[in-house]
Amino acid sequence: MRLVVARCEVTYTGRLNAYLPESTRLLIVKGDGSVLVHADAGGYRPLNWMTPPTVIEESDGVLVVRKRAGRSEDRLEIRLHEVLWEGEHEMGEAAPLEKDGVERDLQEALAALPGTLETGLRLDRREWPTDVGPVDLMCRDADDGWVAVEIKRVAGIEAVEQLTRYLERICVDPALAGCRGILAAQKIRPQARTLAEARGLACVEVDLELLRGEREPELVLFG
Numbered sequence: 031m032r033l034v035v036a037r038c039e040v041t042y043t044g045r046l047n048a049y050l051p052e053s054t055r056l057l058i059v060k061g062d063g064s065v066l067v068h069a070d071a072g073g074y075r076p077l078n079w080m081t082p083p084t085v086i087e088e089s090d091g092v093l094v095v096r097k098r099a100g101r102s103e104d105r106l107e108i109r110l111h112e113v114l115w116e117g118e119h120e121m122g123e124a125a126p127l128e129k130d131g132v133e134r135d136l137q138e139a140l141a142a143l144p145g146t147l148e149t150g151l152r153l154d155r156r157e158w159p160t161d162v163g164p165v166d167l168m169c170r171d172a173d174d175g176w177v178a179v180e181i182k183r184v185a186g187i188e189a190v191e192q193l194t195r196y197l198e199r200i201c202v203d204p205a206l207a208g209c210r211g212i213l214a215a216q217k218i219r220p221q222a223r224t225l226a227e228a229r230g231l232a233c234v235e236v237d238l239e240l241l242r243g244e245r246e247p248e249l250v251l252f253g
Contacts, residue, residue, distance in 0.1 A: 032059040035115040040067055042078050044097075044104030050077055052111055057093070059086065061121065062162065065095045065106060075187075080106045081195050082162065132183045132216070132238070137166050139241045140181060140214060144169050146241060147212055147234050151177060160199040163192075176200075176209035185215035185233075190226045 034057040040050040055077070056068040063082035085096045095106040137156070144151040150172025158168035158178070167179035178200060180193040193211045200209045211231045213222070216238060223233050 031061060031121050032118045033057070033116070034059070034110075034113060036110045037112040037114070039109050039111070040078055041107045041109075042105070043107075044102060045099055048078060054114065057108065059093075065093075065108075067106075067108065078106060080104065081191065081198075083198075133181060136183070136214070136216070136236060136238055136241075137181050139238060140179065140236065141167055143241060144179070146236070147179065147214055148177070148232070158200075160196055162195050162199050165196045165200070176206050177212060178209055179212045179214055182213070182215040183217070185213050185218045186222050187219070187225055189213060189215070190222050190229065190231065193226075193231060194229060 035054065036057065037052060037054050038057070039052045040048075040055075042048040050067070053069070056070075058064075058066040058068065058076075060066075063084040063086065064080065065084065065086065066076040066079040068076050080095045080097055083097065087094045087096070091110045093108040093110065095108075097104045140147060141153050141156050144153050144167065148171065151169050154168045154170055154176075156167055157164040165178045166181040169177045169179060171177050178193065178196055180189060180196065182189045190213065193213055197209060197211050201207050212234060213226050213231055214234045214236050216236055218226075218233050218235055226233050
């Protein structure tokens with residue numbers, strides 16, 4: 031992993047255009063091709079980023095990150111005016127993320143009853159491997175199409191980005207090219223739902239107690 035603290039300006043072009051004027055920022059270049067641009071405020075979210083697979087080129091103080099997006103290309107250009115600090119470190123093999131109890135329980139319950147997410151959905155495999163991490167559930171729908179399901183306790187924008195990365199890698203295989211995604215969670219934040227639906231991802235909120243049969247569904251009276 032490479033970390034750079036620099037005064038820089040950033041231009042993003044492609045499916046959308048964005049510009050960050052010159053300022054001091056932290057640049058993170060990961061071994062998997064991810065590139066993130068952070069400010070000292072804003073919490074964990076980067077100001078701009080590019081997810082793998084990418085092509086990274088650097089010359090004359092300009093870092094260019096390119097990524098194919100269908101028939102077009104996204105391009106992140108970082109112009110380095112002054113490098114204040116720079117370092118690289120080999121991170122080694124990453125230990126897999128262990129889901130907390132709720133996410134693990136949700137995955138087990140939905141693996142047993144995938145049809146609660148969508149009528150006719152059936153499980154093909156849990157923890158389907160991709161080169162950017164395992165998909166929680168890989169399923170088939172009523173038309174025998176592929177469906178990738180990512181499960182969270184609370185789903186935010188990062189969950190949408192994660193499922194998007196999985197689908198990008200899954201669809202590289204022509205046999206899985208039509209794979210679509212479902213984001214399942216006990217709670218889906220409004221911003222995450224908006225982004226997911228804009229990307230063609232389905233969102234399903236799941237009541238774990240109801241799924242387990244530990245609580246009866248609420249009755250609704252119609253006048």
